[in-house]
Amino acid sequence: MAHCKTSLAAFIFSSSTDQWLAAPSKDLSGLALDKHDLEEMSVAQHYIPKRHYAYGCFYWDWVQFGIKKLLLLDTTNMEFSTADLPPGEWSKQGIAIVEAGEGRLGMFGFHSETSSDLSYTVARNKGESPSQWQMEKTMSLDSGYKYCIRDATQRYFLFTRVEASTSLENRLVVGYFSMDIKTLQLQRVYEKQYYSQYQSYTYINFPPSLLSSRRI
Template sequence: MFYPTLPPHPSAPAAHALDLAADFYFTFIPSHYRWTVQDIHDGRVLLEGDIEKDERPPVFKDLAVCDPLHRRYVLLPPVPHDLAASLEHPFPMVSEAWCKAFLVPLGEEEVAAGETTFRVILMANCKTSLAAFVFSSSTGQWEAAASKGWSDLALGKHDMAEMSWVHPFILRRHYAYDCFYWDWVEFGRKKLLLLDTRSRKMEFSIADLPPGEWSTKGGIAIVEAGEGKLGMFGFHGETSPDLSYTIARNKGKSPSQWQMEKTISLDYGYRYFIRDATQRYLVFTRREASSLENPLAGYFSMDVKTFQLQRLYDDPQYFIYRTHTYINFPPSFLSSCRI
């Protein structure tokens, strides 16, 4: 379901026009599947197909990347058998090997050039290891991208026991400087899982979050702070109304020596929850701190450079736990096809 930004937000006219022109029900994709949204970037929507029967789901489901504005799509080929067999548990044992697909955002130069190519990463979390496969629309093929055992991520036995069972589908995913980050804040751990996409051979690693007690419910957001440094937004403690902004002193993918940059005071009487982040905006939901009957009090965006907070949507009937932000109007795919 697509909810356009409402006035007086400056994006409201474009959002209203998009709502009228695009097909966010994806009726232009002929299939017996029930498609569910997995990710959105650069105007592209990644869909996963669920068979509409009471069957045990396979490890690898069918995937499609579509452009709802121009009503074009690409059905991705299945993961080759030799790659699937490289997993620790290649059979449909959901408790042992879980998979999650997501898009790789385009760089600024690619967006400016109107790039029509895309990449999809399929991440598999097995009992003792992580693996990632990448699909490129340029080659039309899947390739093995990264693999690492939990024991090789420099984790202690206690951390490994707690982290390895938590699939990345559950964790919050962040993206900055060509790296993906997953945080365990919701589970009380101050760790980040990293996947570096800058080289052909992607790599997993682990980094530490800034010190302090971060809210397990309010969420955090990893952003680009400029000059190659990472920034992090989050709430100190479960009841703090103030948003903290912390920057890593070092450049590079693995942050260290975090320094508090700014504390942003938000409206009193509400609790805020970070739902999504783009290169420019954070997306929040806001709840009345004292109300139980109608707690949702709107969706808001914050510019990560100016810290300006603006209302996006305020209908209390619509609360969406997993929020995907649709921004930018992409160039159309060259054709609708199955690769």
């Protein structure tokens, strides 16, 4: 994906032909965004937001910039469009877009920067562009920590927690946790203390020669 000053573009690499294909670019003014959102996206043109994938569509959230919309790219026709986030003030520490089943989107997120209540919201309608959402469940986590959603796969989403009392300069990651999207079962994946500037990434679908079973 390329985010230019006035437009968006997507590029597809084919592993069978080793060639790149450019999808038609989309002018930002044609995405049904208001003036504030367009200004924020223009300011953030150097920044590619977190990507999500569900039901054949890629989604990008702009929560970090106060934009309450999802940008989506339908891979069947390679067209950009937007969809509204569920109502409320969502934390800038990330959201996770997942497949909730029966063709409906699901979203995990926190309602404020200091909240330890994890909300799970599901779109009422089927399809890639949700128009209405309904709250499915709110899960209270330990209030002594701050949380950040890192990534999501088709089965799990991953988040971290850090000590709430630790300064921003020296904040230590206390633990990585996964949640099963279907059962909402929480599991500790990894626990280690180190400085927050080190980033983490999720890899899935390793070749069988590397991992004997499906893992995060």
